[in-house]
Amino acid sequence: MRILLINPPLTQLNTPYPGICSLAGFLRKEGHEVVMYDAGIALFHGIYNEPMLKQVFDIAEKQLTVKSSNFVRKIIAQKQIYLRKIDEIILFLTGKNDVLAHRICNTGYLPQSYRELPEEEVDWAFGKLGTTEMAKYYATLFLEDIGDVVQLVFPHLGLNRYGEHLCLRLPELDPLIEAVNNSHPLLDNLLNSLVRDQIQSFSPEIVGISIPFPGTLFGAMQCSNAIRAVDSKIKIVWGGGYVSTELRDLSDNRILNYADYIVLDDGESAFPSIIRHLSDWTFESVPYHCFYSNDKHELTYSEGKIADYRSFKSLSEPDYRSLDLTQYINTIELLNPMNRLWSDGRWIKLTLARGCYWGKCAFCDTSLPYINNYEPKEASQLVDEIEYLIAQTGQRGFHFTDEAAPPKLLREIADELIRRGVVISWWTNVRFEKAYTYELCEILAASGCIAIAGGLEVASDHLLKKMSKGVQVEQAAESCKNFTDVGIMVHAYLMYAFPGETIQDVVNSLETVRRFYEAGYIQSSFWHRYAMTMHSPSGMNPSVYGAKHLECPKGKFANNEIAFTDHQEIDWETLGIGLYKANYNYMHGLCLDWPMQKWFMNKVPKPNITLTI
Numbered sequence: 001m002r003i004l005l006i007n008p009p010l011t012q013l014n015t016p017y018p019g020i021c022s023l024a025g026f027l028r029k030e031g032h033e034v035v036m037y038d039a040g041i042a043l044f045h046g047i048y049n050e051p052m053l054k055q056v057f058d059i060a061e062k063q064l065t066v067k068s069s070n071f072v073r074k075i076i077a078q079k080q081i082y083l084r085k086i087d088e089i090i091l092f093l094t095g096k097n098d099v100l101a102h103r104i105c106n107t108g109y110l111p112q113s114y115r116e117l118p119e120e121e122v123d124w125a126f127g128k129l130g131t132t133e134m135a136k137y138y139a140t141l142f143l144e145d146i147g148d149v150v151q152l153v154f155p156h157l158g159l160n161r162y163g164e165h166l167c168l169r170l171p172e173l174d175p176l177i178e179a180v181n182n183s184h185p186l187l188d189n190l191l192n193s194l195v196r197d198q199i200q201s202f203s204p205e206i207v208g209i210s211i212p213f214p215g216t217l218f219g220a221m222q223c224s225n226a227i228r229a230v231d232s233k234i235k236i237v238w239g240g241g242y243v244s245t246e247l248r249d250l251s252d253n254r255i256l257n258y259a260d261y262i263v264l265d266d267g268e269s270a271f272p273s274i275i276r277h278l279s280d281w282t283f284e285s286v287p288y289h290c291f292y293s294n295d296k297h298e299l300t301y302s303e304g305k306i307a308d309y310r311s312f313k314s315l316s317e318p319d320y321r322s323l324d325l326t327q328y329i330n331t332i333e334l335l336n337p338m339n340r341l342w343s344d345g346r347w348i349k350l351t352l353a354r355g356c357y358w359g360k361c362a363f364c365d366t367s368l369p370y371i372n373n374y375e376p377k378e379a380s381q382l383v384d385e386i387e388y389l390i391a392q393t394g395q396r397g398f399h400f401t402d403e404a405a406p407p408k409l410l411r412e413i414a415d416e417l418i419r420r421g422v423v424i425s426w427w428t429n430v431r432f433e434k435a436y437t438y439e440l441c442e443i444l445a446a447s448g449c450i451a452i453a454g455g456l457e458v459a460s461d462h463l464l465k466k467m468s469k470g471v472q473v474e475q476a477a478e479s480c481k482n483f484t485d486v487g488i489m490v491h492a493y494l495m496y497a498f499p500g501e502t503i504q505d506v507v508n509s510l511e512t513v514r515r516f517y518e519a520g521y522i523q524s525s526f527w528h529r530y531a532m533t534m535h536s537p538s539g540m541n542p543s544v545y546g547a548k549h550l551e552c553p554k555g556k557f558a559n560n561e562i563a564f565t566d567h568q569e570i571d572w573e574t575l576g577i578g579l580y581k582a583n584y585n586y587m588h589g590l591c592l593d594w595p596m597q598k599w600f601m602n603k604v605p606k607p608n609i610t611l612t613i
Contacts, residue, residue, distance in 0.1 A: 001275060002033045004204035009040040009162045009191070009219035011212060012342070013329050016041075018318060018349035018401065019210040019240055019267070025319035026268045026310075036322045037198050039191065039223055040216075044159075045327065046190045047150060048090060048143065050083050055186065057083065060152045071114045072152060075145050078111050082146055085110065089139050093329035101135035113141035133332060136344060140331040154187045156218060159331075160343075163218025167242075170214075171555020173252050180221045188222070195226035204234060206275070208267065209259070211240040224258040237274060239263035245365060245535070246558040250291055253299045255557070262291040265369045266354075268315055273308045312354035312375035317385035320348070320393050338491035338524040341427060341451055347399040348389050352382055352413070356403040358431060361455075362467040362545060363498065364403075365535035365560075371403065379412035387422060400428035404454075407435035414447035427451040432476035441482040451489040454479075456516075456525070458495055459509040466545065467498060468537070473512055477613045480521035491524040492516070496579060498530045499538060499547035499566040504605050506575055507596050510582055511607035517586040519613050524587060527579045529572065532562045574601055 005020035016038055024034045046052060057079040064073060075082065091097040092104070103109045116138075147159050156163040156179065166176055199207075207227055211220045224236050238259040248264060255262065263270040266289075273288040288304030330344045341347070353376035359366050366372055390396055405428040417424065425448050430436065432454045454476075458464060461472050483490050494513065496506055516522045532539045532547070539562050542548055550563040578600035585591040597604055 001206055002202065002204045003027055003035075003206045003208060003271075004198060004202055005034060005036045005208045005210070006195075006198075006223055007036075007038040007040055007210055008216050008223045009043045010158070010160055011040055011216060013041060013044060013160065013331060014343050014345060015328055015347050015349070015399075016320065016323050016325075017210065017212055018351075019212060020208070021318040021320050021323070021349075022315070022351070023208065023210075023267045023271065024321075025316045027271060028319055029316045030272065034319075034322075035198075035202050035204070036320075038323060038327075039194060039219065040162075041327050042194050043191055043219075044329075045090070046194060047157075047187075048086060048146070050087055052190070053086055053146065053150075054083055056150055056153050059186070060149045063152055068152075069148070071145075072148050074114075075111075075149055079149075081111055082142075085142070086146065089142055090329065093136065093139055093143075093331060094326060095330070096326075098132065101132045104135035104138050105131055110138055110142050111145070113138075113145050115141050115144060133340075133344070136330055137332040140333055140343075143331070144333070154184050156183070157187065158215075159333075161213070161215030164213070164215035167214035167217045167558070169561055170217075170246075170558040171553075173254055173557045176218065176221065177254070180218065180225070183222065191219070191222050192226040192229065195223050196230050199227060199230045199234070206235045206237060206278075208237045208239065208271070211238055211242045213242055214246075216240070217242060221258050228257075235260045235274075235278060237261040237263060237267075237271070239267045239270070241370075244370060245368065245533075246560045247291075248368075248535075249554065249559045250301075250557065251299065252556040253297075255291075256293050256297070256299060260292060261287060263287075264289045264291075266310065268310045269308050270304075272310075273304055313377050313381070317388050318348075318350065320389070325393060325395070337489055338451065338453055338526075341399075345397050346395050347397045347427075348393060348395050349399050349401050350382070350385060350389070352376060352400050352402050352405055352409055352428075357406045358404060358470055360468040360470060360537075362538040363457075363495065363530055363533075363536055365533055366537060367535045367540065376406060376409050379409060379416045382413055383416040383420060383422060386417070386424060387420075390422075390424070396424045398424055398426040400426060402429060404429055404431045407433065407440065410444060411440055414443045414449070417447040418443075424448045425450050427453075430454045432456065432471050432479040434475055434479070436479040436482055438482045438485065441486045441488060445486040445488050449488050451491065452483055453491040453493060456492040456494055456513070456522075458498055458501060458505065459512040460505050463498060463501060463505060463509075466500065473611055474613070477516065477519075477521055477611075480516065481519070481613075484521055484523070489524065490522045491526075492522045494525055494527045494579075494583075495530050496527055496576065497570075497572045499532075499542070499545040499564070500568075502568070503570060503575070504608070506579070507604050508607050508609045510579060510596060510599070511609055512611060513583070514586055514592060515611065515613055517589070518592050521613070525583055527576065527583055529576060532564045533560050534562055535560065571602060577601070578604075 011017035020036050027034045092100040209220045236259045244264045270288045277285045277287045286302040288308040291301050294300040355374035356371050357374050359372050430452045480490050538545045547564045547566045552563050582599040
């Protein structure tokens with residue numbers, strides 16, 4: 001069959017999101033004709049150019065009111081400068097005019113952004129000679145300033161997400177349908193024309209749309225509308241992380257207006273069964289792990305046949321053909337070192353193992369197949385895939401996207417890369433466990449590992465035990481030290497507001513993080529607020545964690561996050577602000593000697609931990 005796979009707006013601007021690439025590799029090996037299309041990067045280029053932005057600025061200027069932001073007014077007042085330089089900046093960020101970096105770093109070349117940090121902080125991040133990186137930072141601020149004007153006209157459109165705020169908690173479809181139906185005609189026409197061109201040039205029989213995040217659902221619905229408008233006979237398949245997590249209890253028939261099949265879990269298992277179902281409408285041909293329309297045109301779910309399941313080891317390598325990698329832009333939005341890896345660089349994404357080898361954390365959706373069904377590939381197979389992708393794309397940067405890369409497999413891959421003399425740079429997520437000895441970290445660094453990210457989470461032994469994290473703080477400190485000592489950058493994921501966590505726990509956790517920074521064990525970190533989900537151990541058995549679900553009617557569309565109480569009256573919003581401020585300064589090596597109380601607006605106790613590192 002002719003199959004078109006689409007990444008809808010918006011995921012990342014610097015590299016293709018990998019779901020459709022993995023599926024394309026599989027489907028091409030199955031004998032299908034497959035074309036991929038990243039509607040997100042196409043939409044970005046469709047907007048961020050001089051002719052389109054002139055229309056956007058003109059509309060925005062007419063929409064200004066007395067309540068409009070002074071910053072937006074200032075940008076619009078300088079619109080000729082922004083319009084004149086946008087095309088040059090896009091060329092620079094796509095790597096087609098690198099020498100422009102020297103002019104950008106001259107503060108008179110671009111308008112000064114209200115987002116711009118003090119000069120000493122920029123010098124801290126890039127040094128005096130990091131001209132290209134510094135220029136990317138200033139060019140990103142330039143885009144973000146324009147983005148403020150774009151959002152005045154297209155309120156749901158950001159640089160890296162589209163309508164995300166509408167989809168974070170969406171038990172019912174009505175608000176999203178209304179927003180899609182009332183989107184701005186200029187934006188609608190642009191996206192429709194982009195998708196229409198793909199449909200008309202390729203004439204697919206099936207279109208698969210990957211929806212990995214909430215910020216891609218709005219764009220997916222618009223893409224579906226555009227496809228239906230061109231040819232209603234084309235079958236549309238939805239899948240991806242958001243679908244597999246949020247839509248497992250889907251019951252709203254209206255979703256069939258946008259998709260004929262909604263795939264839960266692995267597309268490689270579902271797609272062959274869908275193709276068979278399209279050619280043989282019998283009971284024997286039910287699709288695998290899919291919602292679809294039954295003979296009464298009602299939404300129904302099929303578990304499918306276990307024979308349709310494709311093991312992870314049996315899958316072929318991803319395939320990036322038909323994606324133009326030169327269209328992607330490198331940005332530096334934040335000076336957080338790990339964030340720079342996310343947004344700067346053409347990282348080819350590769351998964352080492354399906355699922356998580358630990359799979360016990362209380363906050364994680366461990367009951368879902370993509371977490372609890374652990375299947376690793378062999379190291380030799382993975383290095384074969386790396387060499388194949390280098391030859392296909394010309395890129396030597398890899399991001400291993402596993403929930404937590406297994407240390408034994410990482411060592412085997414590192415040994416194989418070194419044995420074959422394959423030179424790459426790579427980074428991944430890990431668990432800070434005792435397996436990461438100095439010797440192992442040294443081998444990983446020699447194979448090209450430049451950074452790792454891991455969950456320090458609540459940074460408190462008694463809470464880590466409560467959430468079944470399987471690591472202790474001192475053990476995590478030893479792992480972080482070993483990574484740092486061999487030159488691998490360490491980023492720590494942090495969490496607050498876990499059920500039963502007290503203000504004393506928060507202060508102790510922050511003190512632990514402060515000591516990690518002071519010792520030089522981590523270089524980057526970020527605090528996230530805990531959210532209870534229905535597929536996590538804490539969501540399925542809240543009483544075990546001292547929590548209780550709050551009564552909330554079940555929706556017909558997305559159901560995952562659960563309202564709960566742990567019977568504490570704690571102002572988590574205010575505490576979160578303090579954690580963010582402290583973290584930002586610690587990351588810059590500042591204020592490490594400040595008392596904890598200085599970070600928080602409300603009175604907090606002093607730390608009382610005994611940890612020594």
